[in-house]
Amino acid sequence: xxxxSTRGQYREVSAAEAIKMxxxxxxxxxxxxxxxxxxxxxxxxxxxxxxxxxxxxxxxxYLTDFTVEEITECVSLAYNTxxxxxxxxxxxxKLEDSLHVLELWHxxxxxxxxxxxxxxxxxxxxxxAKTGEEAAIVILVATSGDTGKAALxxxxxxxxxxxxxxxxxxxxxxxxxxxxxxxxxxxxAVVAVRGNFDDAQSGVKDIFGDKLFNRExxxxxxxxxxxxxxxxxxxxxxxxxxxxxxxxxxxxGVITLGEGINFVVPTGNFGxxxxxxxxxxxxxxxxxxxxxxxxxxxxxxxxxxxxxxxxRPFQKTISPSMDILISSNLERLLYHLSGCDAERVRxxxxxxxxxxxxRIDETTxxxxxxxxxxxxxxDSETTATIRSAYKxxxxxxxxxxxxxxxxxxxxxxxxxxxxxxxxxxxxxxFKFNASVARAILGEEAVRDKDEFKLxxxxxxxxxxxxxxxxxxxxxKQVRHREVTSKExxxxxxxxxxxxx
Numbered sequence: 210x211x212x213x214s215t216r217g218q219y220r221e222v223s224a225a226e227a228i229k230m231x232x233x234x235x236x237x238x239x240x241x242x243x244x245x246x247x248x249x250x251x252x253x254x255x256x257x258x259x260x261x262x263x264x265x266x267x268x269x270x271y272l273t274d275f276t277v278e279e280i281t282e283c284v285s286l287a288y289n290t291x292x293x294x295x296x297x298x299x300x301x302x303k304l305e306d307s308l309h310v311l312e313l314w315h316x317x318x319x320x321x322x323x324x325x326x327x328x329x330x331x332x333x334x335x336x337x338a339k340t341g342e343e344a345a346i347v348i349l350v351a352t353s354g355d356t357g358k359a360a361l362x363x364x365x366x367x368x369x370x371x372x373x374x375x376x377x378x379x380x381x382x383x384x385x386x387x388x389x390x391x392x393x394x395x396x397x398a399v400v401a402v403r404g405n406f407d408d409a410q411s412g413v414k415d416i417f418g419d420k421l422f423n424r425e426x427x428x429x430x431x432x433x434x435x436x437x438x439x440x441x442x443x444x445x446x447x448x449x450x451x452x453x454x455x456x457x458x459x460x461x462g463v464i465t466l467g468e469g470i471n472f473v474v475p476t477g478n479f480g481x482x483x484x485x486x487x488x489x490x491x492x493x494x495x496x497x498x499x500x501x502x503x504x505x506x507x508x509x510x511x512x513x514x515x516x517x518x519x520x521r522p523f524q525k526t527i528s529p530s531m532d533i534l535i536s537s538n539l540e541r542l543l544y545h546l547s548g549c550d551a552e553r554v555r556x557x558x559x560x561x562x563x564x565x566x567x568r569i570d571e572t573t574x575x576x577x578x579x580x581x582x583x584x585x586x587x588d589s590e591t592t593a594t595i596r597s598a599y600k601x602x603x604x605x606x607x608x609x610x611x612x613x614x615x616x617x618x619x620x621x622x623x624x625x626x627x628x629x630x631x632x633x634x635x636x637x638x639f640k641f642n643a644s645v646a647r648a649i650l651g652e653e654a655v656r657d658k659d660e661f662k663l664x665x666x667x668x669x670x671x672x673x674x675x676x677x678x679x680x681x682x683x684x685k686q687v688r689h690r691e692v693t694s695k696e697x698x699x700x701x702x703x704x705x706x707x708x709x
Contacts, residue, residue, distance in 0.1 A: 210273040212239040212441060215544040216558065217551025224272045225336035228329075228442035229346065231435030232417050236558070237551070238541050239441045245270045247492040253466055256456040260298040261288050263456065264328075264449045270491075271445050272332070279335055287328035287446075292317055294676070299324060299450045301457045304602050307627055308617070309463070310610070310634045311454045318388060319637035319676045320530075321481065322359035325438075325446040330363045330370070332442045333434065337369065344430040347706065348372040349416060350437055351409040353477060354385040354530040355636060357399070358392070360436040365394030372436070373398045373705055375409040378692060381529055383660050384640050384679060391685035398705045399689035402698065405523050407535050410478075412698040413437075422699060431706055438480025439537050447484035448491070454631050455493055464629050469496040471630040473617045475609040476500045476508060477531035479538035481633060486542060486580065496628055498581050501616035503528045506585035508536055513583065515574030517557075518566035527588050527644040528608040530636070535561070543569065546576040582624070586615035594618075595638075595648035605649070605671050607641045610634040637676055642667050659683075 211221040216237030222230070227239040247270075255263050264284045269277055288298050293315045302310045316323025337346055348370060350360045357374040364372040376389060378401040389399045402409040416422065417433055426433065438444050451472065458464045472495060474482040482500055489495040502509050504524040511517040519534040526532055544554050547569070560567040569577075586594065594611040598604055606614060613632050620626065638645045642663040646655045650670060655663060661683050668675050693701045 210245075210271060211242045213242050214238070215240055215540050215551060216555045218555075223274045223339075224441070225274050225339040228332055228336040228440065229340055229342060229432075229434055231433070231440040232414075236414075236418055237554070238439050238538070240541050240544055241271060245491050249467060252456065252492075255452065256459050256466070259296075260449070260453055261285060263453050264288065264446065267449050267452060268445060274339065275332075275335065283328050283331040283335070286331050292327055293323075299453055301454050301631065302604070303463075304598075304604060306463075307629050308632065309454075309458065309630070310604070310632050311450065312634050313450060314607075314634060314637040314640075316359070317362050317678050318355065318358045319640045319678055320355035320359060321633070321635040322355045323362075324450055325443045326356070326359040326363040326436060328446050329436060329440070329442050330367045334367060334369060336442070342432065344427065344432045346370045346434050347426070347431050347702070348434055348436045349413050349702070350374045350435065351406065351413040352376045352381075352389075353406040353533060354381040356437060358385065358388040361389060361392045361394065361397050361399070364436070365392065365397055367396065371396045371398075371431070371706065373400065373702060375400050375402050375413060375698060377401070377405045377409055378403055380405050380525065380532060382641055382643075384642065384682070385529070387660070387682045387685075388678070390687050390689045391682060392688065399691075400698070400701050400705075401692040403692065403694050406533055407519075407523070408695045409698075410437075410533075410535060410537065412695045416699050416702060419699065426706070429706070437537070438478060438483075444480055444484055444487075444538070447481060448487050451485050451488040451495075452493055458629065458631070467494055469494045469628065471495070471497045471499060471626070471628050473499040473501055473613045473620075473630060473632045475528070475531060475613040475633065475635050476502055477505075477533040477536065479508065479536040479542070481635070483538045483541055485633075489580070490545070497626070499613075499617060499620050499630075500581050500583040501613040502583065502585040503531045503591070503612050504585065504587050505532050505534055507534050508539075509583045509585050511539075512577055512581050515571070515577070516566065516568045517561065519561070520565040526608075527591060527641070528612050530609055531612065542577070543573065547573045582620055584616045584619045586612045590615050592644065592648045595645055599649045605638040605645065605667075605673065606634070607636040607638040608644050609636055609641075637679075638671075639664055639667060639673075639676055639679055646670075
């Protein structure tokens with residue numbers, strides 16, 4: 210299996226090269242050059258496997274220059290009870306006969322990014338060895354909250370790597386910020402950016418695209434790579450949990466093998482729902498992918514109209530990991546649904562960069578609408594959904610998952626579709642404790658309480674344990690205090706690499 214750029218102006222590369230590079234030199238994203246198809250017999254066989262077994266079967270279809278033994282080793286190192294608090298890794302919880310929650314937050318940082326970022330460092334270091342890379346790999350990350358901590362935790366002290374995380378100074382929750390700025394490790398750096406996530410993300414992309422700067426780094430024995438979902442090595446492990454969730458429902462007798470289901474995915478940068486798309490393309494019986502957005506509803510408008518327009522006010526919400534107006538992974542979807550037309554993808558991305566908007570052709574838009582349905586939830590709807598889910602099911606939702614449930618309710622009201630549906634739950638409710646406690650306990654109960662008092666209040670009210678990774682954050686030393694502008698991010702990278 211080789212990989213090609215969505216913009217068509219770079220050679221095909223191996224999986225190891227794609228993972229090591231992160232983004233193609235022409236600015237495009239690497240995608241598989243061939244389709245991967247899974248038969249019903251394979252699905253039947255996989256239903257009897259644990260999460261690790263399923264992961265090995267799926268990853269070996271895409272990472273063909275890795276041996277099965279190498280993949281098995283990476284999977285075993287990533288998905289175990291030393292790193293995840295449940296042996297199922299990504300369990301499915303029933304809310305109703307037709308609605309189940311896929312819990313993706315049982316890893317060390319209490320967010321779905323752990324499912325990819327616990328394995329990615331192992332894939333990356335092996336990829337570097339396979340390609341004969343002698344330079345240190347510098348992981349650059351722009352985060353809207355969860356990716357940053359998950360990447361830091363995955364890459365800390367990994368030999369031959371450095372990791373630099375940029376986050377919007379006022380654009381993450383206090384808990385997310387504390388998780389990052391207290392991060393330990395001899396190869397890690399965390400920098401706040403004055404601006405929003407799109408500023409941080411575009412700054413990182415600019416650094417990747419600066420050929421002169423990259424040559425200067427290479428002369429100093431550094432090469433850049435990414436742990437954002439623009440990196441195929443970050444995206445491909447996310448395909449696994451959609452198969453795992455489906456096959457868990459088969460094993461439980463909720464659905465029969467081959468029966469179609471829907472997935473609801475809270476969506477910002479489009480990586481998580483794109484992994485579900487790849488699972489569908491492989492042959493997982495998925496009927497609709499329901500794209501749930503918050504008030505930054507650029508994807509809702511795009512799916513409905515075929516026009517992507519980021520020229521709108523940026524909304525700060527209680528679901529900050531979805532506060533995004535430039536959904537990078539959408540480029541991969543457009544490449545596939547346009548018939549792999551790299552020239553058109555280039556035109557659309559150039560228009561997005563120069564004008565702030567683009568319109569796709571009718572045929573491609575029709576294909577998008579055949580697969581995806583989308584709506585959004587504002588903060589008041591999100592809060593109401595957290596409250597109602599707790600009353601109705603006794604189940605605690607974080608704000609991002611609540612956006613998903615609210616949009617699912619809108620979907621069923623609009624379509625009458627009663628297909629069995631799985632809602633991807635992307636973060637522990639404790640990670641956004643102020644918003645969750647306010648929703649279920651009321652304003653008076655949270656007034657004048659800091660994040661850690663709120664953790665205790667939430668735990669007491671719900672009889673749930675506080676995740677270990679969040680419990681004692683206030684006792685950890687703050688190690689990262691740097692703040693920079695978007696324009697000075699390149700300088701920050703230089704200074705950090707010179708000092709490490």
